[in-house]
Amino acid sequence: MGGDLAGRRILVPESRDLDLFAGMLEQHGAETVRCPLVRILDLDDPAPAVDWLKRLVAGEFHDLILLTGEGLRRLRTVARAAGLEAETVAALGRLRIVVRGPKPVKALREIGLSPYRTAPAPTSEGVVAALADEDLSGRTVGVQLYPGNPNDLLLEAVRARGGVPVAVTPYRYANDSETGAVESAIRDMAAGRIDFVAFTASPQVRRLQEVAESRGLADAFREGLARTRIAAVGPVVAEAVEAAGGTVAVAPESSFHMKPLVNAIRDLLAKG
Template identity: 80%
Template structure:
């Protein structure tokens, strides 16, 4: 089978956009999943900043574009379609050099028939900065797609250090107050030892769990949950968020940072556990 069986394992799945897909991957191997949407992603209340960024793009103002998330590109294209200029925006993107942080923006680019100029060697801000280190951006304007809650001055400063002029946009928002009751229940279940794994696929999920715990007087339960529950992280950014809040990552994919490798990493860990017990 290429990994351990998940039968009888209760796995908390705090995914948002791909919740059912990710949970289904676990269930195929026998897991009982507890679905808990942590962060709901929404369009901007006011699309004007995204529209202004697209105006600059289509006017030829950007020499380069940096995409940090696939969701960001999709939300920009939603605004473009609403304005009746999807084809124009795709053509304008195609005339730029596109740097991407990881596989999700690559997938979003392929959905509109484009590909990246360069993929960061690691799906992190540091990885993007490393990709830019080989580029002379002197006199170039760089459109930078950010994500909510992180103005990422580190990345913007790195663009400036290479001679470029960054123009940032954050084209979506998080509805962080959604599903609070479910998040509270998840924290209590983790603290009580009723969850075998929690599988984080984005750092806002980790922060959301902690924020709900603090707001609802469940700080002790949060700490106990992080002690009592094995934590799976999809990649280094998520792992850093876990460690920052006092957790320990039990398992993470070694190189390919998305959902299927995370499922396989959990299965491999359980297979090693079984082998050790038999030994």
């Protein structure tokens, strides 16, 4: 296949939109290597999330902070199983909703809603900045978190403005997903057999590092990060790459979506 990515092998970590993202790269001639770094799963025990939803439906919350689009979709999944989906959507429509970035905006649009405020940068710090002028005194704020990050920074910011945060984590990661394939990806990166790795979520970076450390591949991981050009979909992912010891070669300048990420990779390669 022709295209400006022809002959390039790009490692694409598993994500909710894996096929869509890989297809975008393949349209431009790339060979994609799919790696199951992180799978998103329903909760083993949905009871805490159901309790949170019951409080939402009962009108206890005044505001909601959404960090991920997947978080809203999984809340709807939990609500549906509990027979609360219609009441949940109606309750969400009565809240002021602050979002971290474009993915939760998209998830809101799927149910006919729009955010009250969008963070100036798609990070927790960006959400804190979005709350800077808000007086949350006497307000209860639902906070959707994601696995592995209790986000004390954000919860403390809500408290500092007088609010009472009530957190929920509506999904989990399957971190044991096909570890052998992850090992192979690390070895391929270290051997120079991967031209790019395109990260779309920070847990993907952490999972790669965890497998490397647990399987005696720490040196190969460091060499792979040094040899392989790294693309990051946005600043949160870029921070995770840098924390792991890598350097981001390219990222979209403003629109943190898959298509701008593909175009950023193409533009970098066009420059040689």
